Amino acid sequence: MRRPSCGSKKKRVLETGPAPGAVAPRRARFNDAQIEMSHGAGGKASRRLVEGLIAPAFANPILAALSDAATFSLGGRRVATSADGYVVRPLRFPGGSIGELAVNGTVNDLAVSGARATALMASFILEAGLPSDVLRAEVEAMAAAAARAGVPIVGGDTKVVEHGLCDGMYISTFGVGEVDERLALDPRSVRPGDKVLLSGPIGDHGITILLARGELDLEANLRSDTRSVWPFVEALLEVCPAGLRWMRDPTRGGVATALNELARDSGLGILLREEDIPLRREVRGACEVLGLDPLHIANEGQVIAIVAADDADRALDAVRSVTGGEGACLIGEVRADHAGTVVGITLYGGTRAIDMLVGDPLPRIC
Amino acid sequence: MTMKYVDEFRDPALITAVAQEIARTVDPARHYRIMEVCGGHTHAIYRHGLHDVLPGNVELVHGPGCPVCVLPTGRVDDGLAIAAQPNVVLACFGDMMRVPGTKGTPLELKARGADIRMVYSPLDALKMAQDNPRTHVCFFAIGFETTAPSTALTLLRARELGVRNFSVFSNHVTIVPAMRAILDSPDMRLDGFVGPGHVSSIIGCRPFEFVAQHYGKPVVVAGFEPLDLLEGILMVLRQLRDGESKVENQYRRIVPWEGNHAALRALATVFELRPYFEWRGLGFISQSALKLKSDFAPWDSEVQFEVPGVRVTDPRAAQCGEILKGVLKPPQCKLFGKECNPEHPVGALMVSSEGACAAYYRYASTELRVEEEARA
Numbered sequence: 001m002r003r004p005s006c007g008s009k010k011k012r013v014l015e016t017g018p019a020p021g022a023v024a025p026r027r028a029r030f031n032d033a034q035i036e037m038s039h040g041a042g043g044k045a046s047r048r049l050v051e052g053l054i055a056p057a058f059a060n061p062i063l064a065a066l067s068d069a070a071t072f073s074l075g076g077r078r079v080a081t082s083a084d085g086y087v088v089r090p091l092r093f094p095g096g097s098i099g100e101l102a103v104n105g106t107v108n109d110l111a112v113s114g115a116r117a118t119a120l121m122a123s124f125i126l127e128a129g130l131p132s133d134v135l136r137a138e139v140e141a142m143a144a145a146a147a148r149a150g151v152p153i154v155g156g157d158t159k160v161v162e163h164g165l166c167d168g169m170y171i172s173t174f175g176v177g178e179v180d181e182r183l184a185l186d187p188r189s190v191r192p193g194d195k196v197l198l199s200g201p202i203g204d205h206g207i208t209i210l211l212a213r214g215e216l217d218l219e220a221n222l223r224s225d226t227r228s229v230w231p232f233v234e235a236l237l238e239v240c241p242a243g244l245r246w247m248r249d250p251t252r253g254g255v256a257t258a259l260n261e262l263a264r265d266s267g268l269g270i271l272l273r274e275e276d277i278p279l280r281r282e283v284r285g286a287c288e289v290l291g292l293d294p295l296h297i298a299n300e301g302q303v304i305a306i307v308a309a310d311d312a313d314r315a316l317d318a319v320r321s322v323t324g325g326e327g328a329c330l331i332g333e334v335r336a337d338h339a340g341t342v343v344g345i346t347l348y349g350g351t352r353a354i355d356m357l358v359g360d361p362l363p364r365i366c
Numbered sequence: 367m368t369m370k371y372v373d374e375f376r377d378p379a380l381i382t383a384v385a386q387e388i389a390r391t392v393d394p395a396r397h398y399r400i401m402e403v404c405g406g407h408t409h410a411i412y413r414h415g416l417h418d419v420l421p422g423n424v425e426l427v428h429g430p431g432c433p434v435c436v437l438p439t440g441r442v443d444d445g446l447a448i449a450a451q452p453n454v455v456l457a458c459f460g461d462m463m464r465v466p467g468t469k470g471t472p473l474e475l476k477a478r479g480a481d482i483r484m485v486y487s488p489l490d491a492l493k494m495a496q497d498n499p500r501t502h503v504c505f506f507a508i509g510f511e512t513t514a515p516s517t518a519l520t521l522l523r524a525r526e527l528g529v530r531n532f533s534v535f536s537n538h539v540t541i542v543p544a545m546r547a548i549l550d551s552p553d554m555r556l557d558g559f560v561g562p563g564h565v566s567s568i569i570g571c572r573p574f575e576f577v578a579q580h581y582g583k584p585v586v587v588a589g590f591e592p593l594d595l596l597e598g599i600l601m602v603l604r605q606l607r608d609g610e611s612k613v614e615n616q617y618r619r620i621v622p623w624e625g626n627h628a629a630l631r632a633l634a635t636v637f638e639l640r641p642y643f644e645w646r647g648l649g650f651i652s653q654s655a656l657k658l659k660s661d662f663a664p665w666d667s668e669v670q671f672e673v674p675g676v677r678v679t680d681p682r683a684a685q686c687g688e689i690l691k692g693v694l695k696p697p698q699c700k701l702f703g704k705e706c707n708p709e710h711p712v713g714a715l716m717v718s719s720e721g722a723c724a725a726y727y728r729y730a731s732t733e734l735r736v737e738e739e740a741r742a
Contacts (some may be wrong), residue, residue: 036477044709216486288372291719348381348592350415352729358708 042252043357095223115177243311269338375591405432412729425639428722534690570625647686684713
């Protein structure tokens with residue numbers, strides 16, 4: 001185990017109060033008449049649904065943070081829990097399958113909350129007529145992914161619905177883990193000057209699924225990036241536990257949506273240098289052809305971390321030293337100006353606002 | 367990570383060189399208003415932050431070349447009325463899915479059970495009809511001369527194959543009459559045009575000659591990469607400096623001066639001009655849209671289906687027309703960013719990502735949106 005090379009091992013005390021210039025985050029209202037696909041796409045409509053309809057009914061202090069995982073104290077320890085449903089079509093795609101996603105997705109929601117998954121549970125909704133071999137393959141894929149992530153699947157549930165009432169199979173997973181005591185991740189701890197670290201090229205998962213549907217006459221040598229991101233988090237924890245302010249795995253809605261949420265919750269601005277954002281040629285080409293912004297495309301194996309400026313280089317080296325993290329980059333920084341928004345610096349020094357995902361470019365990608 | 371035919375036109379060094387040449391060409395004492403006609407240009411300008419590269423006295427006015435934006439609400443209602451008929455699939459481009467009719471967007475109607483599917487080409491819709499012979503597939507056709515030829519070829523193919531469970535609801539429009547309408551408008555304040563690259567690849571450059579000859583305004587047909595656009599703007603500015611007005615072609619690698627004869631022939635075989643057609647934000651413009659010729663009546667949705675055909679006016683507060691003509695900029699509209707935003711567009715230009723207001727909202731309105739958040 002490597003020794004921490006910076007920061008202190010004692011629990012960091014959260015700097016109190018909102019950042020200078022912060023505006024109180026505004027929670028969305030939900031007035032939509034019916035549920036649309038966009039409510040599941042992870043962008044603005046999803047935010048309205050959760051903040052406007054679901055969260056008010058369940059209102060409690062733990063839920064109020066509305067982060068990837070809920071963290072609370074249990075027997076004197078900080079525990080993170082996360083639940084996630086998986087409805088991807090097709091069930092299998094280059095680089096992964098619904099079973100692998102179901103394990104990695106929940107492991108990752110815990111990881112970016114600073115918790116290594118201790119145990120997972122899985123609930124299956126199966127469609128009558130689903131070939132047993134398909135289910136067997138997914139259960140085996142889950143077992144393999146869980147083994148790779150070092151987490152046991154300790155329980156679950158199965159239900160079967162009539163043929164035609166679900167698309168083969170849906171999986172929900174629930175996970176629990178212990179939050180690393182050195183961490184105090186909070187959007188309000190983010191400060192102007194902090195750097196934005198991204199663990200690798202974006203958009204692989206979303207574009208892979210889009211192409212795997214076979215509805216476009218496009219082919220590319222691309223694979224989903226689904227994997228556990230815990231090794232990245234662990235590497236960051238080793239080198240800069242105190243300088244690690246906030247993390248997110250940018251799934252539905254992509255990097256743009258995750259950073260817009262941070263901008264809103266912190267009351268600060270995020271400035272991204274577009275030339276520094278890692279992107280595979282194939283993803284870029286597909287996005288150019290289809291008119292999509294790679295910053296809105298889903299990832300299933302990347303982390304965005306906000307790290308203190310002094311720790312940024314060490315943090316970058318640490319992530320790059322992890323297998324699969326070679327493509328990590330510092331893509332921007334936190335600013336006091338542009339409060340509440342994400343701004344891109346284009347190749348030519350121009351600026352553009354980078355908004356959350358509006359609508360739904362890619363239905364059912366996870 | 368280079369992309370052939372893209373990165374050559376995004377080279378920061380070349381961009382800087384053209385930007386400097388633009389700065390040398392403009393008269394600092396003069397204000398320039400140049401309209402980029404095409405929505406693809408508008409999107410590219412905001413996407414690449416090109417307004418920051420131009421001198422402050424060169425103002426870009428965003429034109430009517432966004433087919434989704436100029437589609438009147440009544441036509442959306444008509445298309446959705448077809449979708450509501452039993453045993454009908456309405457196939458449309460992804461851009462259409464969030465365009466609101468009076469009873470909701472195609473996406474909302476789909477969520478309520480209407481069979482509305484997104485296609486990437488009219489040929490996909492035809493194939494859908496062939497694969498589902500007991501269902502009628504109606505293709506909701508939109509677009510300028512850029513997309514009209516593919517609709518025409520699809521109809522020729524449908525006739526050749528004898529596919530009878532397929533029809534086209536044509537909302538194709540033509541760009542030249544819209545430019546003429548803007549030029550004839552009394553509050554028009556434009557100095558020149560960046561002409562539409564994709565449309566011109568079909569119709570060529572000649573149809574724009576009236577702009578130079580009768581109205582004395584330069585037109586430069588340009589491509590969609592940052593370098594194309596800046597070069598096009600530079601060519602307009604040079605004409606203005608030299609007191610010239612002519613049609614020039616910056617996009618020679620794609621646009622032949624005389625256009626694409628095969629595509630034009632297909633258009634002439636299938637379509638004829640409507641006497642008049644309504645444009646959102648601009649009103650009725652004569653001979654500005656395409657309908658199917660009577661030979662193609664069996665494939666014409668407007669013949670095969672009863673549609674309400676009711677005109678729906680935009681809310682009076684929406685100032686789309688003024689923005690289209692360059693009289694106002696998007697944030698100067700009373701509704702911009704408030705009642706009218708990309709999730710709930712009220713006016714035409716907020717509808718598609720190529721619309722001036724949507725592009726402005728998405729890429730340029732940082733300060734405004736912060737104010738909006740703070741107000742709420």
